[in-house]
Amino acid sequence: MSWETVIGLEVHAQLSTNTKLFSSASTKFGSEPNTQVDLVDLGLPGVLPVVNKDAFKKAIRFGLAIEADINQESTFDRKNYFYPDLPKGYQITQMTKPIVEGGSIDIDVDGDKKTINITRAHLEEDAGKSIHDAYPDKSVIDLNRAGTPLLEIVSEPEISSAKEAVSYMKALHQLVTFLDVCDGDMSQGSLRCDANVSIRKVGDDELGTRTEIKNINSFRFIEKAINFEIKRQIKVLESGEKVTQETRLYDSGKDETRPMRSKEFANDYRYFPDPDLLPVVISDDEMEEIRSTFPELPADKSRRYISEFKIDESEAEIISSSRELSNFFEVAVESKNDPKLAANLIVGEISSLLNKDNIKIDESKLSSDNFNILLQRISDGTISKKIAKTILAEIWETGRNADEIINDQGLVQIQDENLLEEVITKVIESNTKQVEDYKNGKDKLFGFFVGQVMKETQGKANPKAVNDLLKKALNS
C-alpha cells in the first residue's frame, strides 16, 4: 500500500528585541537564572502587561516579507493552564486576531520549487524553564525566558516530506535572519519547531490522525524526527491499529519519538480576550516607517550584486544567501575594494575556512578592517593572491593585522625588474637542458621556469612581471 505524508509546521521564532513582550526586562540569553526578571515576569499580584511595540514592528516586517495580510488592529488572548514555569497561570497570545494572516514561503527541494502557504503568524510570550535535574530532591525554575517575545509561524498542512520540512525551515531561517527579526540560533532555541505529522493512503481526501512532535531544534533533527514518525505511523496503520492523536517528543539520542501527553486528556485552555490589554493599533504612519526600513532580501541582493558589481552569478548567490556574508561583502565594497576580488576570496578561501570551523564570519577573527587591508595589498601589488591565502590562514588563527604579517614574514611581492632579471638569469643558467628543450618547441616547459623563479623568490615574485621577463629572456 502506498502512503502519503501531510505535515504542517508551527515554528517559534524568538524575536530579537532588547526587552520582553510585556515587560522591560532584558531578553539576553545565558544570564544567571532569574536575573532577567521584573515584577511583571514574576506574575506578582497587581502587575500589568504593556506591549513592546518593537516586537510588533518585527512581526510586521516578517508579514510584509511573506506578502501576508497585516492586521493593523490585533488583539491578545489568555491561554489558561497551570505550570510552575508559567507564573501567571496563563500565557498571553494572539488567538482571535493575530498580527499576521496568510502569506507564503517558497522552498526548493533538490531543484524542485514549491510554495508553502502560511496560515498565520502571531505574537506570544514564552514561558520560563523548569529544571528537574539540578538538585536530587527538587525541581527549580528559571524565569529569565518568561515573557520573551515569540512569533509563532503556522504553515498550512502542505508539506509532504521530511526533506520539504527541512527546506521550509531553512527558508524561514534565512528570512528571519535577513529581516533581523530573529537571530536564528537554533541551538539556543531562538528558532524551534513543532511538526504536525499525519499520513493517509494516496488519493484519500481526508487527513489522517496527526501527532505533534514538540520543540525540535535543528535541521537534522527535523528530518530525522519526521522520518521516524512517518515510519512509525505506517507501521501502526499497516498492523491494523489506529494512530493516537497525541503530543510526542523527539529523543535525538535514541533517534525516536515517544508520547508526552495524550491530546484526549489535554487542557481546555479557556481562551478569552486579555482584559489587561486593549487592541493594539498600528497606524498607517507606523506601517509606512516599517516599509521604508525594510531590509533587502537575498534574491534582490543577488540581482543587485550581479548588475552593480559584475560578479559571477554563483558567487552572488552564495554571498547573498547569508546575512553575515553579504554584510561582510558590502562593507568591503563600500571601502572601494575590487568587488570581484572580494567576492572571489569570500566564496573561495574564506568560505572554506568558515565551513572548516563551522562558524559565521562575525564569529571569526577576520575583521572587516583587516579584510580591507588585505584586499588593498593585493590590488596595489604588494602581495600576490597566492600569498594572500597564506596571510588569511594566519589571520584566521591569530587575528593579526595583515600589514604586520606581510612585514614580519617579508611577504612583500617582488616587482623590482632588476632583481627578478637576476633570478631569471640564474634559473636559465642552471637549467640549460630545459632551456634547450624549450627553444626546440617544448612550450609546456614555460611553467617549469615560472615555478623555478617562484621557488627562488619564495613565491613573492609578481607573477605578471615574471611572465613578461621570462618570455623576453627565453626568446632572446
Place this chain on the structure above:
Amino acid sequence: MSIRFKTLAELKRLLENKEISSYELVNETFKNISSSKTNSFITLDEEAALNKAKDFDEGKVDGDLAGIPIAQKDLFCTKNLRTTCGSKILENFIPPYDATVVDNLSAAGSICVGKTNMDEFAMGSSNETSYYGTVRNPWDLERVPGGSSGGSAAAVSEGLVCAATGTDTGGSIRQPAALCGITGIKPTYGRASRWGMIAFASSLDQAGAFARNAEDCALLLNHICSHDSKDSTSISDEQENYLDKINNDLKGKKIGIIKEFDISSLNKEVQDSFEKSKKIFEALGANFVEVSMPNIKLSVPTYYVVAPAECSSNLSRFDGVKYGYRAKDVDNLEELYVKSRSEGFGDEVKRRILIGTYVLSAGFYDAYYKKAQQSRRMIKNDFVNAFSEVDVIMSPSSPSSAFKIGSKTEDPIEMYLEDLFTISSNLAGVPAMSIPHGFSDGLPIGLQLIGNYLEESKILNFAHQYQKNSDWHFKTPDLGESS
C-alpha cells in the same frame, strides 16, 4: 481636641493653622483604632506612620494631603507592608512595590496608617468573606458594613480616618458607602491606574475614594487618578481638577431616572428618601427625565459571567509556587496546586473560580462568555443613549440598608442582588458615586449618582450641591463606649 468625624478639609485647616500636629493626629488615630470594635483593619503600620507624621511636623513634607492619616484598602500593594487582599492565600505576602494609587497618595503627603479589611479578593457585598473576620457596621455592630471595601467604609464612618481608598468592581465602593452613611466615588474605568491593584475582574476593577463628603472625595480623586503608562487600559485624556466645577449651578440640568429600576418594590423609607432627594435637586433648579435603559435588567447576569471569568484567570497565579500560601506535605505538583488553592481560598472565591472556569470552557464559551460580552455592549449603549439626554442618572445605591451579619451568607443569589443598582456602571465603565440621603430602619441609605464617561466633575458637582442643602452627611453613628 477630638479628631473623630472631622473632614479631610477640616483636618487640613487644623494642620495648616498648627492647631494640631500630624503626630498628634496619627497618634490619636491609632488610639481610636485600638478601641474600635468594627475590625476595619487587617494590618497597621504605626511606626512608619508616626515617623512620617514627624517628618511633616518638621516641615519636611508638603503636598495637598500632607500630614493627613488615611487608610488603604488591603487590595492595593504597599511596598514592605503586608498586603493580603482579605485572603489566607496572601497571609504572608509583602509586596516589593507600591501600587500607583498608593504612590500618588504618598506623593501628595498623606500618611497610610494601615490596610483595611475587605471581602476576600473583593468578592462579596458584606465583608463576610474576609479571612480576617467580618467587619462590623459602626451604626449597628450586628450588621454588615457592605462590601467589598467594607473596612474602608467602616473606618471612615466610625471616624477612625477621614479618608480611605476603595475599589469598585460591581459596587464595592458605593454599596458600603451607602450602608455606612458616607460618601464614596468610583471614577471612570481607566481614570485611576490599576497597577498594583490585585486584580479581581480586570475589565471592571476601578480604584476610588471614601470620605465624609463630596468635596473631600474630589480632593482625593485629584490624586488617586492619573494616567499611568504601566497600565495599558489607563486613560490618557487630560485630567480635570475635580474641585473646579464643584460649585456650578444646577439650574436647568437634567437628571435621568431609569424607567426599568422599579423603585416601588423597595421599602417605604427607601422610596420616601428617594422622593425627598428629588425635591432637593428640583429646588436647586434641576429637572427630572425618565430614561429607558431596556438592557439594564441584564446587568446582574452579565456581571456574574464576566467577573467570574476574568477572576478565574486572574487568580491562577496563586498556585503555591512563587509566593503566598503553600500547602505542606504534598507529594507531587498536582497536589501542591490542589491543596494550596483548596486551603488558601475561601468558599466565595472558589465558587467564582468554578463559575468562571465553566463559562470559559470549550463548548460553553459562546453560550455564556460571548453572550455576556454582547449584552455588556448593549448595556453600554443604553448609557450612551441615556447620557445624550441627561446630565446625570440617579438611583438608590442599594436595595435596602445594612442587613444582619449572617443573614444572606447562605443565599449567594440574594447577596448578588445587593449590587443590582451599582453593577451596570462597572459594565459600562462610567463614573458613579453614593452619598448619604436618609435612613431606613434607623440605618443609613445612599443615593447613587451616575455620570457620563470622564464626567466625574459633574456628579461631584451634583453631590456637593446636594450636601450644601442637606445634612445627612453630618450624621454619625453613636459609638457608645468606644467613642
